[in-house]
Structure formats: C-alpha cells, structure tokens
C-alpha cells in the first residue's frame with residue numbers, strides 16, 4: 001500500500017487528537033449525520049432491499065469463489081474488445097506498469113478519476129517521482145490534493161473540511177496547479193464549485209492520458225463501469241486518447257445482469273440517490289473509430305494482498321465491499337476519530353477489517369485496527385453486501401492476540417501473537433480458569449466484597465483508561481449468589497450482616513434500596529469511610 | 536416450566552439488585568425461577584477480545600449448567616446475544632477447524648431457549664403490563680447487542696409504557712452506541728469516553744430523571760460518565776423498574 005501511511009501510530013493514539021479537535025468533530029458529525037439520515041430514507045423506499053442485499057452478497061461470494069475463472073474470462077473479453085490487460089501482484093509492480101504506460105505516450109501529465117485502488121498503491125506519488133503530474137478531478141479529491149492533505153473518507157475524501165477551509169485552500173493553492181481561483185472567492189457552494197469547474201476544465205481539454213479505477217468489471221463482456229456524480233469521470237474516460245484503468249481483482253461481476261443489483265444498492269447506500277447521476281460504461285476500444293472515447297485502453301489488475309485475504313474463510317467477506325461508505329457514515333467511532341486515524345486509504349469499519357488483511361497485522365497501526373470498534377454492529381446493518389464487519393473484527397483480534405495461520409504472498413505461514421498482549425492473555429487465562437471453577441470465583445467475589453471499603457475511586461496503570469472519564473462501580477456487600485443462598489432465593493429475605501442492606505449504592509450513580517446516591521464522587525477519593533453512611 | 540436465571544458474571548458480582556429484581560418480577564408473574572449455583576460467565580469478553588478458544592470451555596460449562604431447563608432468562612442483551620448468535624458460530628468455527636461436531640452439538644440445546652428478559656416477558660409469558668409502578672420520567676437506551684443482535688425491537692418500550700406512573704420520553708439518537716464495547720472502553724478510552732459523553736448529553740436533553748437500559752455493562756459506562764459529568768440523572772436497569780410496585784417501590 002501507499003508509503004504515505006508508513007509509521008502511523010496505533011489507532012487509539014491517532015484518534016486521541018481527533019477526538020479533542022472540536023472543528024473536526026463538528027464537521028464530521030454534521031456530515032455523517034446528514035448522509036446517514038438520507039441513506040436510511042433512500043433505503044426504506046425500496047421494498048425488496050433485503051433481497052437486493054442478499055443477492056449482492058451472493059453474486060460477490062459466487063464470483064470470489066470462482067475468481068480464477070472469471071479473471072481469465074475478463075482478460076479474454078477485454079483483449080477481444082481491443083484493450084490490453086496487465087497483471088500486478090503488488091503496489092510496486094502496478095506503479096511500474098502504469099508509469100511505463102504513461103511514459104510510452106510521451107506525456108508528462110494525466111487526469112484522474114477518483115479511484116481507491118490508485119490511492120491504495122500510491123500511484124500519484126510514484127508518477128510524481130518519474131516526473132509525471134497526476135491531476136485529481138473529483139471535487140473532494142481536488143481539495144485534498146490542493147491542500148496537500150490525505151483523504152479521510154472513501155466517498156467524500158474532504159469530509160473533514162468545512163466550506164471556509166475549502167475556500168482558503170482554493171484561493172491559496174489553485175494557482176500552483178493551473179488556473180487560479182477567481183478573485184474575491186467566497187465560501188458559497190456554488191462559487192466553490194464554479195472555481196473548481198473552471199480550474200479543471202482546462203485540464204480535461206488538454207490531457208492526453210486518463211487514469212481511472214472501476215466500480216465493476218463485467219467478465220462476460222469486458223465492460224468496465226465507473227459510478228460517479230460530478231461528470232468529471234465521464235470527461236476523463238472519454239476525452240483523453242489513452243485510458244489506463246487500475247482495478248482490484250475483486251471488482252468483477254460475471255454478467256451485465258448482475259449490475260442490476262449493485263446499480264440499485266450502491267447509489268442509495270453511498271449518496272442516498274435513487275439512481276446514480278453519471279454511470280460510465282465502456283468496453284475496450286472496438287468502437288473508437290466511430291464513437292467518442294480513447295483509442296488505447298489498458299487494464300491493470302492488482303492483487304496487492306487480495307488473494308491472501310481470499311484464502312481466509314472468515315476474512316474474505318471483506319472482498320465483497322463495493323466501497324459505498326455507508327459503514328463509515330453510520331460508525332460512531334469513525335465519527336469521533338476521523339478518517340486519518342485509520343492510517344489507510346480505507347478508513348472506518350471497512351478499513352479496520354481490510355487494511356490488516358491487505359497489509360498484514362505486522363505494523364502498530366494494523367495490529368490496532370481490529371480493536372477500533374465497540375462492535376455495535378451498525379456497520380453490518382447498513383452494509384449493502386452484508387459484510388459482517390464485527391465478525392471479521394473479532395476474527396482479526398484473535399489473529400493479533402493469539403497468532404495463527406495466515407496466507408502471505410500465497411504461502412501459508414504461522415503468525416506469532418502480536419507484542420503487547422501478554423498481560424491480556426494471562427488475564428484471560430486466569431478469568432477462564434475462575435469461570436470454570438465456580439468455587440474459586442465465589443471466593444474471589446467474596447474477598448472483593450469484604451474489602452470493598454478499601455477500593456480506590458480511580459485506578460492506576462491501564463485501569464486509568466476507565467476511571468479517567470468514568471466513575472468506578474462500587475462493589476455490593478455481597479454477590480447475588482450469596483444472597484440467593486442465604487435467603488433461599490428471596491424466600492427468607494432478611495438483612496445482611498454488615499449493615500442491613502445488600503447494596504450501599506453505586507458510584508456510577510445508580511439508586512439503591514436505601515436511596516443513597518454515591519454518584520459524582522471526586523477523583524482520587526477513596527471508598528473507605530462513609531460508604532455505609534446514611535444507613 | 537423450569538426457568539433458570541442466567542444472571543451473568545457482571546451482574547452477580549456488581550449488580551445483585553438487578554438479579555433480585557428479576558427474581559421478584561418473575562415470581563410475581565408466577566414463574567418458578569431457579570438460580571443454578573454453578574453458573575459463571577458466558578464467555579463473551581473472551582470471545583470478543585479474540586480469545587475464542589478460551590471461551591469454548593465457558594460455553595460448554597454454560598450448556599452443562601443450563602441444558603436441563605426449559606427456558607434460560609438473562610437480564611443482559613449482550614450475554615443473550617452471545618449465546619444465541621455466537622454459540623452457533625463457535626460451533627461452526629470448531630467444525631471448520633477440523634474439530635468435528637462435538638462443540639456445535641454440545642451448545643445447540645441452549646441456544647433456542649435462551650431469552651433476554653424483555654423477550655421472555657413479551658414472547659414467552661405474553662405480558663406487557665407486568666403490574667409495575669414507577670413514578671418517574673424515564674428515557675430508554677436500546678443497547679447495541681439487544682437492538683441489532685437479538686432484535687428486541689419495541690419490546691422494552693412496550694413494557695415501560697405499561698408501567699404505572701412512568702413517563703417515557705424518547706432519547707435522541709437512541710440507536711447510537713454508548714461507547715462501552717467491553718474492552719473497547721479501555722483500549723480506545725478517548726473515543727469510548729467521547730461516545731459516552733454524547734450519549735449522556737442527549738439523555739440529559741430529554742429532561743428525564745432516569746436512563747433505563749436492559750444491560751448493566753452499558754449502564755456501568757453510562758452511569759460512570761454521568762457521575763463524572765455530575766448530571767442529576769441515574770442509570771437504572773429495566774428489571775428494577777419492572778420489579779418496582781406501589782407496595783414495594785424502588786426509590
């Protein structure tokens with residue numbers, strides 16, 4: 001994957017800053033809540049949504065199951081239609097191929113359609129290193145590129161920016177890249193869009209090479225599909241003489257008819273639109289003599305960890321993803337941590353399961369991503385291809401904490417557990433032992449209850465992570481099982497030895513039979529003394 | 536009907552009031568409820584933290600302890616979801632790992648007879664008015680595993696609406712996670728706390744005195760946040776509200 005993200009700190013650390021950045025939190029909250037509500041409405045309109053979701057899942061699973069066959073079929077169809085197919089095992093190989101193809105045209109600039117795959121491989125940087133300038137033409141990608149920023153969302157890469165910030169970026173940076181922003185540019189959406197339109201228009205008309213990704217590739221016909229909503233894609237796909245499309249191998253569907261499902265679920269899930277505004281489809285170059293479109297077409301198929309991911313029974317469902325970004329928009333963690341914290345071009349819930357599979361769990365950031373979720377399940381609920389993201393997260397946690405067999409570059413290897421999980425492993429083992437030995441558990445509970453007056457209100461070390469923002473619960477005078485036994489299941493209810501009440505109220509503010517409320521205790525105060533006051 | 540209370544390890548240790556409330560409520564409704572003393576933990580924390588293999592003995596033990604009952608009732612959406620959703624998956628995974636059908640077969644009997652409390656009341660006992668009295672303004676937070684895992688839907692709200700004296704107010708953004716998430720709360724404390732604060736702020740905006748949920752783990756996080764933020768609100772488990780009557784009110 002892109003070198004841009006190497007050396008990212010672990011997710012919790014990266015998220016720390018974002019959480020405390022009020023502007024970013026505001027921008028993200030506003031944007032995600034708006035699109036979230038719209039998506040829900042757009043989906044509820046469709047009476048057979050559940051069936052469409054199931055169909056999408058099945059088509060993808062079937063295709064992935066027979067990917068070897070469909071890839072060969074795709075290559076044959078594309079070739080028959082006048083295109084050339086290239087195979088890239090990893091990012092470096094893909095970048096080498098594309099750079100070579102651009103150089104062969106003699107051009108030093110290219111226009112780009114927004115593409116996750118080219119971001120994943122770090123294509124712009126690779127081209128730059130060879131003296132080729134790549135212009136992003138999607139509005140949000142343009143904002144990111146001009147701002148020397150990184151995308152933070154799959155669909156709306158500049159979601160972390162507000163209008164004022166965008167105006168400033170345009171006014172300051174556009175002249176560096178081409179036509180400057182008009183004087184006196186304000187932050188009204190119409191003016192900002194017009195400035196972008198004028199800036200991009202000269203690039204569309206000049207460029208001889210276009211680079212794109214694709215949302216779908218139809219194996220049967222060799223047709224590629226790009227789904228976008230600004231029209232910039234249509235320009236890039238039709239005006240240049242040479243078109244190079246860089247696409248992940250999992251983007252195949254067997255036939256045209258399969259598109260019927262995704263062209264319904266994708267727009268509603270991503271932009272909440274009933275129908276996608278610009279859906280461009282092209283099949284090689286066979287009709288270029290009579291129609292518009294490029295006369296040379298190259299398709300670069302990239303693996304870059306996909307085959308390894310496909311080898312994993314639980315994790316492979318991540319390859320069903322159609323990059324709609326509904327899971328990001330509904331994710332409470334994404335909303336607060338922001339896209340950059342995920343350290344990958346794939347942020348949010350899908351990024352948390354995709355990056356550690358495509359890149360492996362070796363780096364700090366990748367080993368921390370499976371934990372970047374409360375497992376609330378909102379992502380699974382909205383996913384139009386029913387990827388059970390929580391299931392994969394838990395599966396990857398297992399891989400990080402325990403190690404185990406994975407596939408790396410096609411070979412089976414056994415991973416060691418990641419560093420930093422030894423204490424957790426020991427705790428889990430101890431708890432597992434206690435939970436299979438109820439008598440020991442009971443002794444522990446009783447001991448804890450008897451010493452409850454001496455329990456601190458804040459915890460040192462790792463426990464501080466809890467008590468810094470949350471009061472600790474107070475242990476009751478006796479665990480339930482002791483009450484049950486003592487009172488024969490409540491049939492002979494009477495007072496407890498040490499104070500007449502089973503429960504002296506909780507520091508987390510819950511009520512108690514005595515009506516005492518221990519809430520709001522100050523930091524650092526100890527539970528000793530006063531615990532049973534008021535009785 | 537032989538009904539077992541699966542209280543959960545968290546409730547047993549930290550929230551015995553909830554357990555007593557379930558016993559009181561079910562007894563009042565004519566259910567003979569038993570608490571098998573050998574019960575411990577369903578294994579959820581192990582499973583969700585990536586220790587599936589360590590969760591297996593706990594799941595087997597669960598099946599062993601509860602297998603003989605006709606119904607197993609738990610006042611926890613997430614532990615209920617663990618048994619119903621994840622026990623079958625554990626069995627499948629064991630099979631996929633070439634360990635045969637033993638685990639799947641051992642766990643299968645307890646899966647369909649495990650009910651979260653509100654499900655048991657509404658679906659099995661067929662009651663929504665449990666004769667409770669609780670004269671307070673209450674807002675309800677549907678916890679994630681109850682909502683999306685078990686699909687509890689409107690059951691808890693219907694039960695609360697039938698409580699005498701209780702004024703139920705809608706919680707804005709109710710379906711958003713509170714940020715607890717088990718070990719998530721300590722592994723990603725900043726994000727977890729931010730989610731908790733937002734949840735508490737929206738609960739406060741309702742003007743309710745009480746935030747009610749059907750899972751004490753989430754309430755521990757929400758309540759702990761409320762205490763730190765010094766709100767006047769209290770977290771209360773739904774069982775305690777439903778157990779409260781005019782004769783024996785929960786204060």
Ligand code: SF4
Pocket residue numbers: 269320321322323324325326327328350379382383384385386387
């Ligand atoms: S995982 Fe599902 S919801 Fe998320 S981007 Fe992919 S298809 Fe959309």
